[in-house]
Amino acid sequence: MRAWTLDDFGFDNLNLREVPMPEPAAGEVLVKVSAVSLNYRDKALVDGVYAPEKMPKGLVPGADFAGVVVGTGSGVTKYSVGDRVTSHFYSTWQDGPWLPEYADHQIGGPLHGGLAEYQVIGEHAVVPTPAALTDEEAATLPIAALTPWAALREHGDIGAGDTVLVQGTGGVSIFAIQIAAALRARVIATSSSDVKLARARELGATDTINYRTTPDWAGAALELTGGRGVDLVLDVVGGDGLRDSIRAARGSGMVAVIGFLDGQSANLDLMNLLWQQTHLQGVAVGHRRAFLDLVGFLDEHAIRPVIDTVYDFDDALKAYDQLARGAFGKIVIRVG
Ligand SMILES: NC(=O)c1ccc[n+]([C@@H]2O[C@H](COP(=O)([O-])OP(=O)(O)OC[C@H]3O[C@@H](n4cnc5c(N)ncnc54)[C@H](OP(=O)(O)O)[C@@H]3O)[C@@H](O)[C@H]2O)c1
Known part of the structure; x- marks a missing residue:
């Protein structure tokens, strides 16, 4: 073979x-x-x-x-x-x-x-x-579907009325948009491309930010949420941009540390982290039981x-x- x-x-x-x-x-x-x-x-x-x-x-x-x-x-x-x-x-x-x-x-x-x-x-x-x-x-x-599922439902408790922020339109993030939308969360999606953001809206993103034309996407997310911040950021970018994910999260909100597209280490603003009391949650895909739960969810929502x-x-x-x-x-x- x-x-x-x-x-x-x-x-x-x-x-x-x-x-x-x-x-x-x-x-x-x-x-x-x-x-x-x-x-x-x-x-x-x-x-x-x-x-x-x-x-x-x-x-x-x-x-x-x-x-x-x-x-x-x-x-x-x-x-x-x-x-x-x-x-x-x-x-x-x-x-x-x-x-x-x-x-x-x-x-x-x-x-x-x-x-x-x-x-x-x-x-x-x-x-x-x-x-x-x-x-x-x-x-x-x-990997690509189970990871955001684990962030949203195993580590987080995202449901109707919550707000999540999803970075880019790669494999993990597109599943994150679909799953979070099916959970009836508000989904803020970022991308380098307006064309991709339009497609993200078709998949359930409610708000979109072009991170090329709006480099302060965290500030834009804060504005969209009336200054409160989002309940969960699914950070697939990593690097020093993790500071912005922490800024974009609400007080006592969660940043799921998933990816390292921009680097495998980060220089964080510890004062912002501790004042905001942000939960930084590393995510490594998920276990088989969560995979079976995910499969049931995808089936139920025809995703x-x-x-x-x-x-x-x-x-x-x-x-x-x-x-x-x-x-x-x-x-x-x-x-x-
Ligand atoms: N921890 C885990 O369990 C786990 C599981 C799966 C993946 N990961 C990690 O998560 C990351 C994403 O994985 P993936 O498979 O989804 O990757 P992918 O499909 O290759 O995603 C690439 C997309 O990410 C977006 N992107 C790139 N740089 C960006 C930036 N600076 N800001 C915002 N978005 C940016 C771009 O979207 P636009 O073109 O829309 O801008 C790009 O098309 C990788 O680092 C991967 O290793 C971790």
């Missing part, structure tokens, strides 16, 4: 190869992969800035994938041949508080991911694919993932190239 392997860091070392067919061990299922979706993480991993010390040579990347079970190892009870399944990123994190040992069991690095015609994966590391979604749609869920472009398996490098430029919603690679 064929698989993309990361033989060293850098895009020149992402190669399409013939590799042996994997065999499911006890507790594992063999999945014929139909679709993989990319996350910013996949680029950071190839660039060697995402836990590089943990990544094995020859890693099959692709944390998020969906496909069909074509074989089972001994002791598998939850799935049978023919079942449609979707990967669960923190494969050993099933429920409850985060434990550091979960970090070593991330699908798509350090564990092999789905950018292959077939892949083996633990039965606890998949969820049933929602019947209403295609495999290409389901492949977008494991369909927003896919920017679907690439063929052989064109995976083009998909990574678009990832580096930014997409509206998700980028998917069709495998089957």
